[in-house]
Amino acid sequence: MSGFIRTTLRSRLTVLYASLLAATLLLYAGGVSAFFLHNLHEQLDSSLTRDVETVEAVLSIDATGALKLTSHEGEAEHRERDRGYLLEVWSQNGNLLYRSEQLHDQALGPVPATIVSGRQSAHSLRLPSGLQVRTISRVHHMGKDKAVVVRLAVNEGPLWSEFWQMVLVLAIGLPVAVILVALCGYLLAGRALEPVNAMAHRASQITAELLNERLHIKDPDDELGKLGIAFNTTLARLEQSFAQLRRFTADASHELRTPLTAIKSVGEVSLGMQGDVSYYRDTIGSMLEEANRLTHLVDSLLTMARADANRTQLHRTGVNLYELSKEACGLLEVLAEDKQQTIQVEGDLHAAVLADQTILRQALVNLIHNAVKFSPVGGSIRIAVGESGQDAVIEVRDTGPGIPPADRAHIFERFYRVDKARARAAGGAGLGLSIAQWAVAMHGGSIEVECPHGKGSVFRIRLPRNA
Numbered sequence: 001m002s003g004f005i006r007t008t009l010r011s012r013l014t015v016l017y018a019s020l021l022a023a024t025l026l027l028y029a030g031g032v033s034a035f036f037l038h039n040l041h042e043q044l045d046s047s048l049t050r051d052v053e054t055v056e057a058v059l060s061i062d063a064t065g066a067l068k069l070t071s072h073e074g075e076a077e078h079r080e081r082d083r084g085y086l087l088e089v090w091s092q093n094g095n096l097l098y099r100s101e102q103l104h105d106q107a108l109g110p111v112p113a114t115i116v117s118g119r120q121s122a123h124s125l126r127l128p129s130g131l132q133v134r135t136i137s138r139v140h141h142m143g144k145d146k147a148v149v150v151r152l153a154v155n156e157g158p159l160w161s162e163f164w165q166m167v168l169v170l171a172i173g174l175p176v177a178v179i180l181v182a183l184c185g186y187l188l189a190g191r192a193l194e195p196v197n198a199m200a201h202r203a204s205q206i207t208a209e210l211l212n213e214r215l216h217i218k219d220p221d222d223e224l225g226k227l228g229i230a231f232n233t234t235l236a237r238l239e240q241s242f243a244q245l246r247r248f249t250a251d252a253s254h255e256l257r258t259p260l261t262a263i264k265s266v267g268e269v270s271l272g273m274q275g276d277v278s279y280y281r282d283t284i285g286s287m288l289e290e291a292n293r294l295t296h297l298v299d300s301l302l303t304m305a306r307a308d309a310n311r312t313q314l315h316r317t318g319v320n321l322y323e324l325s326k327e328a329c330g331l332l333e334v335l336a337e338d339k340q341q342t343i344q345v346e347g348d349l350h351a352a353v354l355a356d357q358t359i360l361r362q363a364l365v366n367l368i369h370n371a372v373k374f375s376p377v378g379g380s381i382r383i384a385v386g387e388s389g390q391d392a393v394i395e396v397r398d399t400g401p402g403i404p405p406a407d408r409a410h411i412f413e414r415f416y417r418v419d420k421a422r423a424r425a426a427g428g429a430g431l432g433l434s435i436a437q438w439a440v441a442m443h444g445g446s447i448e449v450e451c452p453h454g455k456g457s458v459f460r461i462r463l464p465r466n467a
Contacts, residue, residue, distance in 0.1 A: 010189045018182035029170045036166055040159045045122045048136040051085050052152050056140045067097040076102045088151040097148060108135050108151045124156060132156045195224045211239035259294040263287050314356040314442060321351045321394055325383045328364040332372055339377045347385035353392050353463045355443050363439035364394065366432040367459045371398035394461040402451040412437045
């Protein structure tokens with residue numbers, strides 16, 4: 001049973017709320033009992049006060065100076081101390097003047113040594129016979145020179161009997177109420193947690209092949225509905241991640257197969273033909289060109305794999321962005337000269353950031369290589385270095401055809417090509433911009449792309465100078 005309570009949320013909630021209810025009812029019952037007992041004593045004290053006034057009215061002094069009672073109405077009769085009052089009267093000197101016969105020499109309190117004036121006092125007392133009584137004492141003046149202490153007592157048995165009857169009712173009623181509330185709470189908790197059970201059952205049926213499935217949510221505004229929405233959002237992200245992984249695997253396989261197929265085809269054709277040294281040199285050159293493409297692709301895939309695994313450590317140093325841009329352009333001058341293009345670096349000669357020079361250069365080389373690849377013969381590429389607010393900025397501007405608006409949101413995705421046939425013919429695999437974005441993001445920066453007037457493209461790298 002204890003294990004069931006520990007493992008079942010429904011049972012834990014039931015026990016918790018039942019315990020809180022029981023504690024609350026116990027406190028309430030204690031307060032009610034104390035208040036009820038106080039009221040019973042107040043009622044009994046009021047009755048005693050009226051009886052004292054009645055007794056004072058029948059007290060008198062005879063001709064010999066002795067105290068006498070003109071009436072014994074209301075006083076307890078012999079062997080019936082439960083009914084009526086018990087009376088003691090003490091003189092000014094502390095002498096007993098009168099005591100009810102039913103007391104049998106049992107005092108209703110200590111002997112008053114000296115009579116003093118003051119308010120009446122009431123308290124409970126247990127007589128030597130075992131009788132529990134409620135007594136009240138008051139000074140009564142009989143004439144100018146004579147004062148007596150009147151003590152009156154009544155049996156407290158009926159009061160306590162009434163009190164314990166109420167306590168018994170509470171003792172029986174409270175556990176019954178707690179049990180009934182616990183049962184109702186258990187049923188209500190089961191009904192309230194029913195959506196959780198339904199979501200758990202539904203979630204257990206969702207596998208990697210069924211990531212498009214979602215949990216059914218009845219009320220999206222309550223806490224359980226928000227939990228279901230969060231779970232569905234997680235499923236959507238997982239579905240997207242799996243889709244990207246499958247697409248990445250398919251694209252990588254296709255890109256790897258293309259140069260391998262070219263190498264195999266060139267080799268098979270060359271083996272079946274007779275040629276001179278020049279022919280075989282051209283054949284080997286073609287195979288090496290495809291091998292270089294394959295090596296570049298594998299290197300790019302390894303870079304993305306390290307990026308996904310977050311295993312790249314930055315070695316930050318002070319990097320002059322103008323010098324870095326000149327160095328990146330120098331690596332691509334041969335490609336630009338083949339297309340009769342001009343590359344120009346301009347801007348702030350002293351703009352610098354704290355960065356990993358190798359990784360940042362790789363991002364810049366990829367952007368410039370993209371600009372050279374897509375700019376026409378005789379075009380120009382301009383690299384501008386500057387600062388904007390708290391950021392250092394590098395702009396790579398080309399004179400190519402630009403990027404359609406529908407493609408701009410996807411150009412940083414892996415293996416994505418705006419013109420797939422042209423990009424593959426130019427040797428691209430669609431990873432350059434993805435690597436550039438990762439390299440810049442590693443430094444806390446961002447890449448923006450613009451196509452002003454629909455002609456040419458501007459890639460803008462923003463790097464925080466205080467990184």
